[in-house]
Amino acid sequence: MGGFNAVEPGTDLSGYARELIRMHGAVIAGGRSPLRPRPLVARSWSRVLAAGLVPDQPRTRSVLAVDDVERRRRESTLTAVVEDLTEAVASLADTAAQLMLVVADAEGVVLWRHGSAKVRHQADTLGFREGARWTENAVGTNAIGTALTEAAPVQLFSGEHFEQFQHPWHCTAAPIHDPRTGDLLGIVDISGPALTLHPAVTALVATSVRLAEAQLWRHHEHRLARLRTAAGPALATVTGPAVVVDDDGWVAHAVGVAAARRVAVPHAGAAITLPGLGVCVAEQFGDGWLLRPDARARVTQWELDLSGPPMLRALGGESGWRTALSARHAEILLLLHLSGRHGMTVLQLSEALYGDPDHAVAVRAEVSRLRRVLGSVLASRPYRIAESASLTVALGAAERLAESDFVRHTATPGLRARCATDAER
Incomplete structure (x- = not known):
């Protein structure tokens, strides 16, 4: 966040404020000034003038009702970190x-204010209060x-504000983002005379943002830990693979499958496709969901894309799941696809991949790694594409x-021979 200071260290604040106020009057009026606004300020003034604002006639402040402010507070993720932010500001005791x-919040509505009663009273005269859209x-x-418009930290001093009534103020603000998703949650600002x-x-301000985002991530981890504990009794009665996720699809625990950190958001009664599990049913419990393979589910559809770097994607589901494959894993999957429901034994795969039957250990290791990604899509004894899955090749x-x-660039001796004789599937 460095480099957004409005004032250089050691500057005479009183004198610099007078210079900025004179610059403001000259530039806004279309005149010349030896001092020019910073690029960030110039961009903002242009936007504000285009919106029809007048510097000496502030717009009437529209303030939300108390109930609306309380509702926004309850719905805001930042509720969990406001107390920590307040303590951080109190660290400047002097x-x-x-x-x-x-x-x-992310719409610029002021939800919380903390600090000197005198400063808050002065802010009230500007309409800088809870419920105002700033x-x-x-x-x-x-x-x-x-800061909302520029999507970056901003500091403004005195005459850099567009409204003349805000010239007696300094303000420093920075966006706070959800550390899980990157979504903008709101703005933290420190203001004063x-x-x-x-x-x-x-x-x-920079430290406060880092603190808030770190605390939000810790709260997220604690929620997943509580969900994992709460899911214990339910998992004790489950046979086969299962995944426990929160309401946003973040994985708290997985049994019998290597799950991604996040899956599609579950919905009651809606099927969800998970890599390694196929079509799953979602059962809600507490603050989360238990996802298990649906025994009644239709065949899952998969595509092995060889038009560029090998890629496997799930088709027809809501997750949009895809993963890059190594060349070796793509070769194994393609060989099993070409072998049909009969599949291939360990020795047959060794012959196809290495040209001899002496690499059974290496084959088992590679297939084991591939199954960590695909799970039930691969069946064994012999290795084959499971009957519950259908694979096409792009x-x-x-x-x-x-x-x-x-295929032309593969070093696998058995793959070219199979591709030359087998019909395209």
Whole structure:
């Protein structure tokens, strides 16, 4: 977050504020000024002027009802970290009386304020209060709204604000993202009287964001741990593979299958396709879901894409699951596909892959690694594509498998021979 400071260390704040205010008046009026706005500020002023705002006539602040603010707080993921953010700001003990912490949601609505009663009262006169929408379109250039628009940390000092009524203020803001998904959750802002701007504020905001995102990740891990514990009794009665996930599809525990960190979001009554398990049923319990293979499920559809780097994808499901395959794993899967329901023994695979039957140990190891990815898609004794799965091969521009780049460049001795004699499937 470095490099977004509005004021250089050692600057005379009072004198610099006067220069910025003069610059603001000249530039907004279309005149010349020896001091030019920073690029970030210039971009924001252009947007605000295009939106029809006037610097000396602030727009009427629209403030949400208390019930609406409370609802947004309850629904906000940031509720879990507001207390930690407040404690972080209190670490600036010498200047805390001059600071106000503000947390807004992803729409720029102020949800929480903490800090000096005097500063909060001054903020009230600007409409900078809980329930107010503090976006650029609503209140002009400001750290919260500009950080939302620029998707980056922002610090503004005095005359860099568009509205003249905000010139007595400094404000520093940065976005907070969901560490699981990268989604924007809101903005953390520290504001106060312009002439009390402390050099540590930018570092404090940056630290607060890192703290909040780390705490959110810890809360996520704790929820998965609780879900894992709660699922114990249910898993004790389950035979066969199963996966436990939360309401967002994050995997808390897996039995009998190597599950990804996250799967498609389960829905009651809706089938979900998981790699290694095929079509599953979702059973809700507590704050999560138990996913198990559906014995009544139709055949799962898979595609081995050889038009470029080998890729396997699930078709017809909601998960959109896909995974890159090594050339060796793609060769094994292609050989089993060509062998049909009869499959191949360990010795036959060894002959096809290495040209002799002496590499049975290596074959078993490779198939074992492949089954960690595909699970029940592969059957054994002999190795084959399971009856519950259907595999097709995508070749790209090649009309026949033997003419594809993958087969032409393979070092597997038995694969070219099979492709030359077997019909394309």
